[in-house]
Amino acid sequence: MKRLRKKAKIFIVDDHEIIRFGLKNCIGREEDLDVCGEADSAAKALKDIPAAKPDLVIVDIGLEETSGIDLTRNLRAAHPQLPVIVLSMQNESVYGRLALRAGASGYVMTSQGVAAVVTAIHRVLAGEIYLSERLSARLLQEHLRGKGSGPTPSLTSLSERELEVFRLIGQWKSTGEIAQQLHLSVVAWVHILDSVSLSRKEIENGK
8 A cells, every 4th residue: 555645734924815825725736745824924923833833834024013034033043943935025136145044945036936936845845945046146156256245235234124124115115104113213214214225226126
């Protein structure tokens, strides 16, 4: 009698129901994968993941109450052996690096399509790091040149808080909403806007 191979359990964290639905359908078609749980917030994910015992977590970078980068960092701190793949619409040259620094094992742009998500899952479960060919080539090139710090000084000088402002600006949040969500003082807000304005053009151009 043929033994059934144990399916790898995947947990999905995304605050858009339609995205979770699409990911569940996509992953569910794979014979070796199974969705063991889902959450629409970081708080629910941190609460439910211990009981779900997933083999891998997919995290959307643009969660409402916190960033997927912060959730990735928290998950890695609480579950060091649990791999995380970050799913994002954001520029991979900047946020891909940020996700890796937070402990992610993969970074997938939504523009790459669902097939890339499945490929990323299989590679990460096999112990590999998944990045797009473009980002992988860029990181390798920087490493070989001895730079390893990014394409331009203005991009690498941005703090995580400044990059979070970029993400919220991309969601059409008002300045007041951003300041309130990130608990920024007027002085801190002005400083961040000054820093962000220096690098916005490079990020929008994907440099």
